[in-house]
Amino acid sequence: MSSSRRRQIRCSTSAVRRSEEAFVTGILASAEDFELARPWHLTDAADFDAYLLDTAVLLADALRVFGTVQARMFHPADFADFCLLHGLDPAESSARDRYLVNPALQTQLLPYRGEELSGDFLPRLVRAREGGLTLRHADLLLDGALCGPDGADPEVRMLHDRAAEVFRRMLVGAGCGAYELRCVVEEPGGRLEAQARVLHWEDGVVRINDEDLDLVCAVLCAGLYRELPGAALLHGVQGSAATCGEYRPVAWAWRSTGLDWTPAALRLDEIDARPGFSLGTVC
Incomplete structure (x- = not known):
């Protein structure tokens, strides 16, 4: 197993909620985002194509082990802002874990069922992030009734x-x-x-x-x-x-x-x- 593969599994499985039999991970959605995230050492993959191959294997393994596999776009700017807001070191795996399972961002999660990453799944992750931000905006207009803990009034x-x-x-x-x-x-x-x-x-x-x-x-x-x-x-x-x-x-x-x-x-x-x-x- 390559060092790139080991690094990526270690970062992703730390966000697993095993009691719920769910696996949650974040995926860099473009070569540009991959380059922006290099300083945080999310992966040792040499380039974005190698990163996608490693991620595909990681997700395939997760499907065999966990009842639910979910992914969301790992957006470098969002992550940097999240770390600044909460006083976290973006190079620490704990910061990535908190970012991935942040309740305010749960609307950006998509179920993964074995789709090819380079097909429609990556564009869906991008749209899910944009849609999640819009949902939060809509929820504010609805006085928090849309995404509140008790559901809509x-x-x-x-x-x-x-x-x-x-x-x-x-x-x-x-x-x-x-x-x-x-x-x-x-x-x-x-x-x-x-x-x-x-x-x-x-x-x-x-x-x-x-x-x-x-x-x-x-x-x-x-x-x-x-x-x-x-x-x-x-x-x-x-x-x-x-x-x-x-x-x-x-x-x-x-x-x-x-x-x-x-x-x-x-x-x-x-x-x-x-x-x-x-x-x-x-x-």
């Missing part, structure tokens, strides 16, 4: 269900296809944004990452709770093999005054969209 639960229903009607009205939803809510402290990639099969089954669904619903819920203006855009390709292979590009949009979502033509993130269908006509 009745009003927030009701509005969260309503937000999920808005999203469902957008997808049902769109029909089968491959889409991306982008939604924004404007609030005085800054814009809340969420994105979700969706596959809607002809049999009605919808494929979407859990973390993307949670983020969209949280952003929409915060907008309803605070009655903030917002916009949503659903674009992609409509159609399926069941429709004789007929596919067509589509882009629909809606605006909200904070209470209801209505069709509206708009441009969002360089994408032009025509007014969407009335959500009230979708069952």
